[in-house]
Amino acid sequence: MTPVRPRVPGFTVGLVVNPVAGIGGPAGLKGSDGERTQRLALARGASPRAAERAAQAVRALLARRPGTSILTVAGPMGEDSARAAGANPLLVPFAPGDPSEGRDTTAAVEAIREVVDLLLFAGGDGTARDVLDGAPSCPALGVPAGVKVYSGCFALSPATAGVMAAEFADARETAEAEVVDLDEDAYRRGEVGPRLYGTLRVPAVRSRLSGRKLGSAASPGTAEAVAAEVVTRMRPGARYVLGPGATTMAVGRRLGLATTLLGVDVVQDGALVASDVTEKQLLDLVDGRETHAVVSVIGGQGFVLGRGNQQLSPAVLRKIMASGGLVVLATQQKLAGLGGRPLLADTGDPETDALVEGYVPVITGHRESALYRIRPATEEFPA
């Protein structure tokens, strides 16, 4: 084993592979979370594809930047893929379980996060959550290898991930991208819809983040422009309920307020009225005054209500729709990425869904907006 120095000179890329990512997809299992699913997939004749996809990314990286050092852990969680790509990786001491689990991904990230310039991880949305749990201090970029790849932190393809990693060596600019995941059990029952778990810093190499799966921060300036426009449009005396997400958080930042990434916050006249509120608190806060809900689009499917912002309950939304209304934040690119499909609402109450159905203003930048359809998810995906 090559000893690891505290700081590797040159450009160093960390590699963490979730070897079982994607195994459930071909087997029709809609995901690969949990050992039972993985056993079932193997029984159905599935073979893991993450190792090869990680190798493709490393191959593309080394083709562009041959001197890159690869730092990883022994065996199928990285070393095998690096060697398959022709790299001679540096290894950190690490002993994963067999078979490896999500917490092994987290532990591997913790083991290498301090000594690399960029972390490449191969897997799906579940893997991205495990990486997030490892609190990487370096930027990270996902190599898409899972069944569910809705998070914004993934490159379009393994080769793109390698190209972006190589370009990052020179540019070193980052943007925030959302990590979202589905509840796989619900997904297997046909109830689709992702939830926001947090954000990772990803490379923002000029226009390379133009992919359909990239979240709210496709270009670093856009979220700020959208936030500025939201603030410009705020009316004196009106309350604004800011849903979760990186773009809504930028609204708080623009106001100079410490709003939350994952929670729901309420602002009025440039001041924070309440932070990280529950549905019950919201019912009181929106009562008897003009209130607008400001929400962003979660993940690649277009959900704006009922995913990650359940605090905006049917009762809360009915009051908001009666007094103010809904404002959605998204880049033009994100809207275009929907390919003409509508934004989705799934509040759990068909009457409330019907109340928000129709065309909603979507703020896309400085003095610009789009009008875009919202539909009840139950109608878009009938059971």
Next chain:
Amino acid sequence: MSGHAGEPFAELPVAPKPPLRRFHQARWDEPIIFEQSRPGRRGVAVPAAGVPAVELPASVRRAEPPKLPEMSQLHVLRHYVRLSQENLGVDQAIAVGQGTCTMKYSPKVNDRFVTDPRIAELHPLQPEDTVQGVLEIYWRLERMLAEISGMYRVSLQPASGSAAIYANVAMIRAYHASRGDAEQRDQVITTMFSHPSNAACAKVAGYEVITLLPDENGYPDIEALRAAAGPRTAALMITNPEDTGIFNPRIEEFVRIVHEAGGLACYDQANANGLLGITRAADAGFDLCHFNLHKTFSTPHACGGPAAGASCVSEALAPFLPSPTVEFDGESYRLDDDRPQSVGKMRPFLGVTPNVVRAYAWIMALGAEGLREVAETAVLNNNYLMRKVLDIPGTGTHWDRNRLEQVRYSWQGLFEETGVHSEEIGVRAADFGVHYWTSHHPFLVPEPFTLEPTESYSKEDLDEYAAILAHVADEARRDPDLVRGAPYNQTIHKIDPATLDDPKQWSPTWRAYTRKHLA
């Protein structure tokens, strides 16, 4: 080789050309003209005039001479000939790759009219009775464009397409102001794939912009338009066919919805190459439209310099046209500056006269039937090229729709397979003597490229262009680094695109370059 009968060489055939052209661009490493300046060097030694020198007031006199390059005639000529050789344009390349820009042939015969002393030596301040000929050309071209668009009056003053769009926005604002609702009507509606100058000009004029996205069929969402149109609507500003090449068949309904809301409808016909003689803006109910003479009517594009735009309006909008207008009383032509409701001047004097002359000559040479044939040929060429391009593995389009004069394609398939970007394919294509453009930003179609063959190019040109793309796509699969390392046969190797985003490095002038890079 001159072989005598009986010699072995005489029977040898001429070596056949390879399937793709062995191209190499000139590479002169040419310094900037200011770097070639030498003190005291002159192009012309002007003899003393023998006329007494006029004492200029001190306020208009320079403290020091202008810092112009000092060069001989030969060196000036050589400099610009070299630069012209380091260029890829319509005159030597198959320029079908600059979709939305419409790079068609500019007939050389029309340049003879422009360089004729009767045009070239006119002064913009000459009395009207001494410039009746050029005023007649302006008047007659205006009437032709009015006929082509169905509009009532036309201004040929704008010096570019975007200047014409801006003139139209200014007239929209003036129209609403004349009715007392300019304050209330503060929104302009456009579509995602309309040319972005529409949104940009509306914003510059102070409007809030609402964008309609395509529906599942690739057409702008008409229900979104219904939701957007209302008492705040100043205008719909729309391109049709859009930059995707898809023609919106419900365009009259779009216009009606906006009219019913009290707004105006403005048609971006900068590139009317798929429409000439087939549809007219006024017949679809539009109140305003504009043409780029350099896209549709064959005049040179001029690198952001003096192109020319034409703003066309209905009778209700005519009082707001830029000033002056050219008027004809049946006997003589005159300029009308007495237009109290006019939005004012878009530029000094009349317009870009050389391009007005070229466009006039082009239309006169073609006639009405010829114009329609231009559109039909452009659409035919485009659909032929589309079939060829879509046969190349790794290409695709977003919507399976007929296209008029251009197509926005995607290399998404090739990119996912090879990691090679559309921009890189375009740079490699330049090694074979052609180039292409991707798309406006942000890239709404992933890994985009936009081709527009116009009426100028032959079937053989289109075959050659498609063969080059197929070859480069094949290279991307076999040896992606070969493509990424391109260009090899070009004037310069690679430029760092990051400098384009960095104001500290931009140098639009020698003075800026001196300050930013030589200080």
